[in-house]
Amino acid sequence: MAKILKKEVLTPQMKLMVVEAPWVAKKAKPGQFVILRVNEEGERIPLTIADFDPLLGTVTIIFQEVGKTTMMLGELNEGDAILDFVGPLGREIEEKYFGHVVCVGGGVGIAPTYPKAKALKACGNRVTSIIGARTASLLFWEDKMRAVSDVLYVTTDDGTYGEKGFVTHVLGRILRSEKVDLVVAVGPVMMMKMVSLLAKDHGVPVLVSLNPIMVDGTGMCGCCRVTVDGQCRFTCVDGPVFDGWKVDFDELLKRQRTYLEEERRALDLYLAEKAKEEVTHGF
Amino acid sequence: MASDRLFGRPKMPQRPVSERVRDFFEVPLGLPEDVAIAEARRCLQCKKPSCVKGCPVEIDIPGFVALLAQGKFDEAIAKIKEKNSLPAICGRVCPQEDQCEKECVLGKKGQPIAIGYLERFLADYEREKGVKTPPLPSPVPRKVAVIGSGPAGLTCAGELAKMGYQVTIFEALHAPGGVLIYGIPEFRLPKAIVRQEVEYVQSLGVEIQVNAVIGKTFTLDDLRDAGYEAFFIGTGAGLPYFLNIPGENLNGIYSANEFLTRSNLMKAYLFPRYDTPIKVGRRVAVIGGGNVAMDAARTALRLGAEEVCLVYRRTKKEMPARIEEVERAEEEGVNCIILTTPVRFIGNENGWVTGMECIQMELGEPDESGRRRPVPVPGSEFVIPVDTVVVAIGQGPNPLLLQTIKGLALNKRGYIVADPETGATNLRGVFAGGDIVTGAATVISAMGAGKRAARAIDRFFKDPDSFPQWR
Numbered sequence: 194m195a196k197i198l199k200k201e202v203l204t205p206q207m208k209l210m211v212v213e214a215p216w217v218a219k220k221a222k223p224g225q226f227v228i229l230r231v232n233e234e235g236e237r238i239p240l241t242i243a244d245f246d247p248l249l250g251t252v253t254i255i256f257q258e259v260g261k262t263t264m265m266l267g268e269l270n271e272g273d274a275i276l277d278f279v280g281p282l283g284r285e286i287e288e289k290y291f292g293h294v295v296c297v298g299g300g301v302g303i304a305p306t307y308p309k310a311k312a313l314k315a316c317g318n319r320v321t322s323i324i325g326a327r328t329a330s331l332l333f334w335e336d337k338m339r340a341v342s343d344v345l346y347v348t349t350d351d352g353t354y355g356e357k358g359f360v361t362h363v364l365g366r367i368l369r370s371e372k373v374d375l376v377v378a379v380g381p382v383m384m385m386k387m388v389s390l391l392a393k394d395h396g397v398p399v400l401v402s403l404n405p406i407m408v409d410g411t412g413m414c415g416c417c418r419v420t421v422d423g424q425c426r427f428t429c430v431d432g433p434v435f436d437g438w439k440v441d442f443d444e445l446l447k448r449q450r451t452y453l454e455e456e457r458r459a460l461d462l463y464l465a466e467k468a469k470e471e472v473t474h475g476f
Numbered sequence: 477m478a479s480d481r482l483f484g485r486p487k488m489p490q491r492p493v494s495e496r497v498r499d500f501f502e503v504p505l506g507l508p509e510d511v512a513i514a515e516a517r518r519c520l521q522c523k524k525p526s527c528v529k530g531c532p533v534e535i536d537i538p539g540f541v542a543l544l545a546q547g548k549f550d551e552a553i554a555k556i557k558e559k560n561s562l563p564a565i566c567g568r569v570c571p572q573e574d575q576c577e578k579e580c581v582l583g584k585k586g587q588p589i590a591i592g593y594l595e596r597f598l599a600d601y602e603r604e605k606g607v608k609t610p611p612l613p614s615p616v617p618r619k620v621a622v623i624g625s626g627p628a629g630l631t632c633a634g635e636l637a638k639m640g641y642q643v644t645i646f647e648a649l650h651a652p653g654g655v656l657i658y659g660i661p662e663f664r665l666p667k668a669i670v671r672q673e674v675e676y677v678q679s680l681g682v683e684i685q686v687n688a689v690i691g692k693t694f695t696l697d698d699l700r701d702a703g704y705e706a707f708f709i710g711t712g713a714g715l716p717y718f719l720n721i722p723g724e725n726l727n728g729i730y731s732a733n734e735f736l737t738r739s740n741l742m743k744a745y746l747f748p749r750y751d752t753p754i755k756v757g758r759r760v761a762v763i764g765g766g767n768v769a770m771d772a773a774r775t776a777l778r779l780g781a782e783e784v785c786l787v788y789r790r791t792k793k794e795m796p797a798r799i800e801e802v803e804r805a806e807e808e809g810v811n812c813i814i815l816t817t818p819v820r821f822i823g824n825e826n827g828w829v830t831g832m833e834c835i836q837m838e839l840g841e842p843d844e845s846g847r848r849r850p851v852p853v854p855g856s857e858f859v860i861p862v863d864t865v866v867v868a869i870g871q872g873p874n875p876l877l878l879q880t881i882k883g884l885a886l887n888k889r890g891y892i893v894a895d896p897e898t899g900a901t902n903l904r905g906v907f908a909g910g911d912i913v914t915g916a917a918t919v920i921s922a923m924g925a926g927k928r929a930a931r932a933i934d935r936f937f938k939d940p941d942s943f944p945q946w947r
Contacts, residue, residue, distance in 0.1 A: 216693050217693065220692065220693060220694075234743075235751050236750075237742070262751060277650040277686070279648070279650070279687040279688075279693065280692065281693075408738060409649060411689055412715060412875075413658075413714040413733055413874060414716065414734035415731040415734055416730075416731075418718075418725055419725075425724065444725055444827065447727060447826065447827030448727060448827070450727070450826075451728075455753035455755075459747075459751055459753070462748055
């Protein structure tokens with residue numbers, strides 16, 4: 194059981210929770226993730242660690258309510274507990290001096306970008322960050338990202354805030370005009386693919402953080418397998434950080450869609466159940 | 477000798493195929509009391525019983541069978557429990573035909589005593605009555621960490637607790653039981669039984685900490701700092717092997733571990749009441765010939781598959797699965813395609829598997845396992861249409877924990893090198909047993925290793941210099 198100490202609504206569908214998990218906090222490194230389960234009937238879902246404090250014994254998670262599990266998680270409040278909370282899992286990113294690092298975070302991927310930017314900044318790197326979202330109301334943590342970056346660019350697809358366009362537009366501009374030693378990208382698979390192609394064109398290495406479907410998260414099931422450089426790798430133990438030049442993103446995209454139908458069905462049932470409850474309470 | 481004595485072995489009553497094949501309830505029903513007693517009376521009570529030699533935990537088989545024959549069920553189960561603390565599990569999943577029953581003298585000219593059925597009968601009798609916790613010794617203030625809560629870990633922890641030691645089991649998943657929970661399906665080993673056996677071990681004073689991934693959440697050194705003085709590693713063989721052939725990452729292709737974990741641990745067979753989904757199409761192919769393959773095939777049928785085939789590269793004779801399990805799978809409609817192996821998977825534009833190209837095999841010269849090596853027949857390729865594939869070709873050691881223990885000696889296949897008698901590894905105070913030492917084997921052999929390690933850990937506390945490897 195992991196107690197929720199703080200809950201924040203970042204955007205209408207995006208929530209932040211600070212969770213009491215001293216053992217996880219003590220061992221966590223940037224790039225690692227946790228697996229959680231909300232209730233006895235619940236599934237195990239992986240969430241990247243967005244921040245952690247070993248002294249306070251807390252781990253911060255940020256999630257977008259896209260399905261039943263994340264919605265149920267979002268309904269928990271301060272003082273409630275998450276049934277299972279296990280980690281830190283996966284490998285961390287290498288914390289060392291690369292030179293000029295560009296950190297790119299898209300959508301909910303801004304959250305896991307933050308601890309990486311922070312760690313890389315602490316290693317003496319010059320950190321340029323680009324964060325982007327579909328629209329202004331979906332943006333969060335601009336201030337936190339700014340605090341760990343030498344320069345911060347913000348984009349929205351619709352131009353409601355910052356620069357209009359995709360993160361890749363800004364990245365392309367930077368790659369054309371400045372010397373970049375490493376790109377770090379977290380976000381939707383399509384974004385990570387485009388970032389990787391762009392950086393590869395300029396000969397700049399990319400580290401991406403993959404988010405496939407997982408079950409145990411400890412290398413036991415192989416559900417999260419991805420093809421990297423023609424080799425089958427398990428994201429949960431070999432990743433989640435991989436060389437973006439070598440990841441088969443198209444395969445990952447397809448594998449992420451495996452349970453679309455079932456996810457839809459579970460969500461519909463859940464929403465119907467909730468609607469029924471509301472009606473009952475109304476009386 | 478009367479032919480009843482030689483050939484009177486009872487058949488296990490089981491649920492009819494038509495009824496059982498669409499649900500997950502247990503298939504064999506257990507022997508009725510009178511049949512169990514009659515079977516026990518068939519035992520010759522050999523002076524030098526060879527059956528005991530066939531048992532990895534050396535249960536006094538003639539002893540418990542004699543008590544059963546006299547109707548002394550409480551005494552009989554107590555006799556089993558002197559050596560085996562998980563009889564309800566062993567009575568169900570042990571391959572008795574390769575162990576105790578194989579050695580039974582009656583089997584030479586007739587049919588061996590159904591030792592496994594009798595063990596199950598007594599364990600079920602006791603469970604229905606309510607299991608009593610034995611009197612516990614006064615506590616010994618020495619802490620032992622057991623890593624993994626499968627059969628090896630549970631046994632080791634239970635034995636140490638009975639000696640008074642302070643034992644904590646660390647389990648990576650959210651529920652204890654290891655392979656008994658995530659691997660073996662409900663219809664072969666009801667989870668209520670596993671839970672009860674786990675609760676029994678807890679009643680002996682063992683603490684179980686779930687969601688603790690040793691190597692990630694805690695290292696062995698962290699545990700040492702927390703006061704643990706001896707360690708037992710029983711993490712099993714949990715790394716799934718894949719075929720490494722083209723198309724293996726297509727949607728609809730599962731490792732047996734994933735398929736069974738979704739169904740057993742996560743209860744995907746109860747979706748949408750449980751949230752974890754599982755996809756089973758109309759046509760399912762399971763690759764492999766072991767018990768895990770049989771479990772996967774029978775699970776697929778119960779999840780609604782219309783056709784399930786089992787593709788195995790050797791013949792039925794070489795299948796590592798228990799004969800009983802192969803028979804049950806076939807009865808239920810699993811179609812065994814032997815001397816065949818897949819060479820590539822074929823998918824559609826959405827990335828879903830639609831077919832499996834196979835090649836026929838023939839048996840050549842014996843390989844290092846003593847079984848004849850399957851050799852492909854050139855030009856014999858053919859395609860099996862499939863919607864779902866389960867790869868059940870074996871498991872290896874999960875390196876997650878092992879790579880974080882500095883200096884731990886592993887063999888070239890990645891398993892821990894441990895003394896077969898004591899489980900002692902090359903590191904002082906660190907013991908290991910079960911599949912993580914031997915490679916994928918049986919529940920009972922893991923339990924045997926857990927038990928021997930418990931005895932050795934006791935010796936380590938009393939006479940630490942008696943281990944030559946740590947001097």
